[in-house]
Amino acid sequence: MTKEVETVLDTSKELRRGDRFSFSCVPQKECFTQCCYDLTLILMPYDIYRLKKALNMDSKSFLEQYTSVHVGPGTGVPVVTVKMEGAYLKCPFLEEGKGCKVYEDRPGACRTYPLARIAERNGETGEIDEYFYVVRESDCKGFKDGHEWTVQEWIDHEGLSDYIEMNDLFSELIQAKNRAGVGQLTADQIEIFYMGCYDLDSFRRYFLEGPNLDRYMEDPETIKRLEADDLELFKYGMTWVKKKLFEGGGSCFACGIGQGS
Numbered sequence: 001m002t003k004e005v006e007t008v009l010d011t012s013k014e015l016r017r018g019d020r021f022s023f024s025c026v027p028q029k030e031c032f033t034q035c036c037y038d039l040t041l042i043l044m045p046y047d048i049y050r051l052k053k054a055l056n057m058d059s060k061s062f063l064e065q066y067t068s069v070h071v072g073p074g075t076g077v078p079v080v081t082v083k084m085e086g087a088y089l090k091c092p093f094l095e096e097g098k099g100c101k102v103y104e105d106r107p108g109a110c111r112t113y114p115l116a117r118i119a120e121r122n123g124e125t126g127e128i129d130e131y132f133y134v135v136r137e138s139d140c141k142g143f144k145d146g147h148e149w150t151v152q153e154w155i156d157h158e159g160l161s162d163y164i165e166m167n168d169l170f171s172e173l174i175q176a177k178n179r180a181g182v183g184q185l186t187a188d189q190i191e192i193f194y195m196g197c198y199d200l201d202s203f204r205r206y207f208l209e210g211p212n213l214d215r216y217m218e219d220p221e222t223i224k225r226l227e228a229d230d231l232e233l234f235k236y237g238m239t240w241v242k243k244k245l246f247e248g249g250g251s252c253f254a255c256g257i258g259q260g261s
Contacts, residue, residue, distance in 0.1 A: 006138040009116060014131040015151050021134055022146035023114050023154075031141045033099060035113070038089040041082040043067060045197045046166035047107040048080065049234050051093075054105035058201040066092055069194070075174060076184040078194045082107075108163035114142060115154065119168065121175070128168060166235070170197065173238050176246040189245055196241035200230070203237050214240065 015021060026032065043051075052062035063069075063080070072079040085092050093102045100106055114137075119130040132151050136143065155161060185193060195203050207215055208227055215223060226233045 008136045010134045010136055014133065015115070016131055017152040017155070018150055019132075020148055020150050021115075021154075022148045023142045024146040025142045027099070029141045031139055033094060033096075034139060035137070036091040036094040036100070038084065039091070041091065041107060041109060043080045043082060043107055044163075044167050045170055045234070045238065046163055047109075048198050049166075049200060049231075050105040051102060051107070052200075053230075054102050059199045060202055063199060071184070071190065075177070076182070077174070077177070078190055078198070080198055108160065108167060111158040111160050111163060114140070115151065117164070119171065121172070169235060169238050173197070173242045173246075176242045180246040182246060185245070192244055193241055196237040196244075200234055200237065203240075204233060207237075207240070208233075214244075 013019075048059065048062065048067075051066075052059050055062060057065075066083055067080050068083050069078050069080050071077065082091060082093075084090060090096070093100055093106070095101050100110075114135045115132045116135050117130060117132050119128050121128050149157070155164070195206065206212065208223070218226075226236055
């Protein structure tokens with residue numbers, strides 16, 4: 001099912017959370033689920049966290065079965081994408097004739113569409129400034145006779161708030177890399193980045209169970225919190241990567257990442 005789809009980012013209007021747009025994605029639309037074929041679906045760290053839990057899989061098994069990895073030419077960091085299936089390049093989470101098998105835990109990109117969120121942190125105030133553009137694809141019928149939403153209503157309806165919060169943490173990691181003037185990562189640095197951001201269960205074994213000095217730099221209460229709460233460990237993993245690679249702590253450590261992992 002190779003398709004020729006024109007995708008246009010409508011930059012003619014910046015939408016804020018109170019602004020309105022019209023869109024509906026329902027089974028009655030003739031294009032329903034056609035966007036689940038032959039696409040490049042990038043998974044953010046929080047997407048992987050949610051999906052592997054929904055499927056009751058450890059992160060390494062999930063990543064091996066459902067994803068591919070490459071180094072992003074723009075960021076120089078590992079990028080994880082969903083591995084499409086079969087001759088028609090179907091999303092592995094699509095059950096044909098029914099819909100998404102992981103709908104409650106579907107990736108943030110699926111939830112956000114047809115919006116694209118642009119966000120940056122103000123260097124003086126520390127606050128995040130955001131705006132949205134509408135994304136239009138030539139085969140999408142969702143804009144015809146669509147329901148009218150404010151951006152905030154769409155965020156609430158699609159359950160996007162947690163995804164936005166976690167994706168902003170990841171964006172801060174990329175911004176720290178840019179501020180540090182780091183270009184392409186070495187193989188050891190890629191391994192650190194990949195484990196800390198995407199492979200939560202391997203990070204748990206390394207950080208909480210393996211012989212490493214980093215754990216002993218934290219206070220006992222923090223360690224107890226990380227041992228008890230997977231989400232806190234997930235967030236800590238991105239902080240750990242930022243500190244190790246982009247805030248002056250990573251070069252000597254990178255030689256020993258494999259030990260205990």
